[in-house]
């Protein structure tokens with residue numbers, strides 16, 4: 001962790017095998033969560049908030065993908081989001097997108113920077 005807004009989330013190796021790691025983005029008065037996962041060579045992170053109703057995407061811990069493991073799916077009304085850029089390609093918020101979080105992997109540690117995503 002550092003004073004520059006980067007928040008240590010997990011070890012890179014914890015993301016092996018399609019695991020999603022959830023984390024808190026702080027804000028005691030308005031708790032918000034995020035999630036991070038590996039997609040090919042990239043590590044991606046988003047705020048856990050569906051653009052449709054502003055609620056969390058998942059009902060079960062660590063479960064974000066649809067049954068085929070292709071898209072991030074909102075458990076409430078089934079909106080589908082592309083993992084690489086968070087764009088909604090089907091569902092009630094089609095054309096909208098998840099809020100991405102900057103990710104950095106350094107010395108085996110995955111960090112995110114909530115920055116402007118939280119304002």
Ligand code: FES
Nearest residue numbers: 050052074077079
């Ligand atoms: S709340 Fe996510 S699709 Fe409706």
